[in-house]
Amino acid sequence: MTPYRLRAAALALALGGLGLACDSEEAFPNLDELDQLRSLHTQARQPPKDGTNRVDGVARAERLGDLLFHDPKLSRCGTVSCQSCHGGDGRTVDTATAEGCGGQRTLRNPPTVLNVAYSRWFMWDGRADRLWSQAVLPLTNPVEMNSDATVVGARLAAAEYRGEYQALFGRFPEDEAGPTLLANVGKVLAAYERTLVRIDAPFDEDVKRFIAAAEAGTAEDDAAYLALKTFVRKGQCVVCHKGPSLSDDLFHNIGVEDSGSGAGGQWAALEPLLDWEFNAASAFSDAPAGTDAVRLKTLRTQANQQEMEGAFRTPSLRNVALTAPYMHTGAQATLEDVIDFYNEGGDPAGSFTGRRTDTIVKLDLSDEEKQALVALLKSMTGAAR
Ligand code: HEC
Ligand code: HEC
Incomplete structure (x- = not known):
């Protein structure tokens, strides 16, 4: 411990002893x-x-992925593309759930595809462990694109795709086994999605300036003082929303009301992921014995029901002002609503599955602190690169 920290700790002890x-x-x-x-x-x-x-x-894959992402003919109904649910500025929809083939509704709120290149887990419950394998899920989900290798293969045989596919993977799409074709289409889509980076935001300038002020001993005079103090200290937001994407890329039960079939969160998604033919330890991965496979093995041996039940992935806060409504259910309409949710210590016990993590408690925020947090979240909107 540095002398500074020792002093702070001693002071904390003394004050704690006095009950302050x-x-x-x-x-x-x-x-x-x-x-x-x-x-x-x-x-x-x-x-x-x-x-x-x-x-x-690979630039060629990024270009092909861009075309495929926007192509509704990859769906069985012919009208739903990835873009249908991941369009607009926020690369999502502005309703709680989204509409797929035949007017069916998705179970959850679509997350943005901006900055997915920074994530290690995908879907609110983490049931995909790589971006390319994630893409197989909406393609084949009956309520989203309701497709399969036959429909996708027929579309990939189109003149504008066939040669590009062959240039990337060494075979024509019609010569490819169904599952390999789906995995490869996923890889092409992922190559494109990983170009959707939108990070540098006013927030970053504010944090840098604030750090310099803190080092100079003038933190309290800085315009971002109240917002950052509330984000880091009183609100404990930074415990989970940290790092360059403002997410720890982990799963927490913060107590979001949900009585639907997906309320089990990460715990319910675990077995399907471990048994999945497209997971990162599968033969479809281009590094099947790499760190991803080790990660899955760790997940299998260290799975903890109490921590995983009702837990959802910490979403990135970057561009959050563009992606209302919020939470995996889409139940919070505005950022003000989200702050009220945290201020209350989450939704009432009994309205969600599992046990809420101890970090989420009633916050007792003042109006100024609430407004400062909302303004801080709005400052996280990045410039397109
Ligand atoms: C009908 C709407 C719909 C369509 C079509 C759709 N998605 Fe999604 N997408 C969603 C929903 C809903 C989720 C969240 C699902 C969940 O977590 O249970 C999601 C999640 C994702 C995620 C995970 C993001 C994250 O941060 O976890 C990615 C990536 C993604 N979709 C890409 C795609 C791609 C690629 C396609 C086309 C092949 C596609 N989506 C088609 C609705 C859709
Ligand atoms: C214990 C970890 C944790 C803490 C602490 C935490 N969050 Fe979250 N945050 C999450 C998780 C997990 C979700 C998604 C929960 C869900 O949908 O079930 C979330 C969702 C959000 C969302 C919605 C984003 C979206 O795209 O839907 C916002 C905004 C947000 N948090 C801001 C904050 C703020 C501000 C604070 C501090 C007051 C905070 N969070 C504290 C883990 C945390």
């Missing part, structure tokens, strides 16, 4: 909080390469 709340007494940010703040801004951070996708970063 010490948090609000200590100057913000302390050294730990300064480190948390440093983790947030994104300057010069490229997303890691996806070693399980051999066409990742």
Whole structure:
């Protein structure tokens, strides 16, 4: 411990002994909080390469993926493309759930596909462990695109796709086995999606400036002081919303009301993922024995029902102002509603599955703190690159 931290700890002990709340007494940010703040801004951070996708970063695949993403003829009904549910500025829809083939509704709110290159898990419950395998799910989901390898294969035989596919994978689509074809189409779609990076935001400039002010001892005079203090200290938001994408890429039960068939969250998705023919340990991965396979093995041996039941993935907060409504259910209409949700310590016990994580408690935020948090979330909208 540095002398500074020792002193802070001693002070905290002394105040704790007197039964006083010490948090609000200590100057913000302390050294730990300064480190948390440093983790947030994104300057010069490229997303890691996806070693399980051999066409990742290949310009030809990115172009083909762009066309396929926008092509409704990949769906059995002929009217639903990836873009149908991941369009507009926020690359999502503005309703709680989205409409697929035959007017059917999705179970959950579509997350944005912006910045997916930074994620390690996909879907609210993490039932896909790679971006390319994720794409197989909407393609084949009966309420989304309701497709299969036959429909997809017939479409890939179109003049504008056939030669491109062959150039990338060495075979024509009609010569490919069905599952391989689906995996490869997923890889092409993923190559495109990984170009959808939209990060550098006013937020990053504010955090950088604030850190400099803190180092100079003038943190309290900075315009972002109240917002960042509430985000980091009183609201504990940074415990889960951290790193360049403002997500720990982990799963938490924060107590979002849900009595639907998907309320089990990560726990319910675990077995299907481990048994899935397209998971990252499968033969369709271009690095089947790599770190992803190890990750799955760890998940199998360390699965903890109490932690995983009703747990959903921490969404990135980047561009969050563009992606209303919020939460996996889409139940929160505005960012103000989300802040009220956290201020209440989540939805009432009994309205969701499993046990809420201890970090989520009633916050007792003032109106100024609530407004500062909403403004902070709005400042996270990035410029398109
Ligand atoms: C009918 C609407 C619909 C269509 C069509 C659709 N999606 Fe989605 N998408 C969703 C919903 C809903 C989710 C969240 C599902 C869940 O978590 O249970 C989602 C999740 C995702 C995710 C995960 C994002 C994250 O952060 O976890 C990606 C990536 C994605 N879709 C890409 C695609 C691609 C690629 C296609 C086309 C092959 C596609 N989607 C077609 C509705 C749709
Ligand atoms: C314990 C981890 C944790 C903490 C602490 C936390 N969040 Fe979250 N946040 C999540 C998870 C998990 C979700 C998705 C929950 C769901 O849909 O079931 C979420 C969802 C959100 C959303 C909705 C995003 C979207 O795209 O739907 C916003 C906005 C948000 N959090 C902001 C905050 C703010 C502001 C704070 C602090 C007051 C905070 N979070 C604290 C984990 C956390």
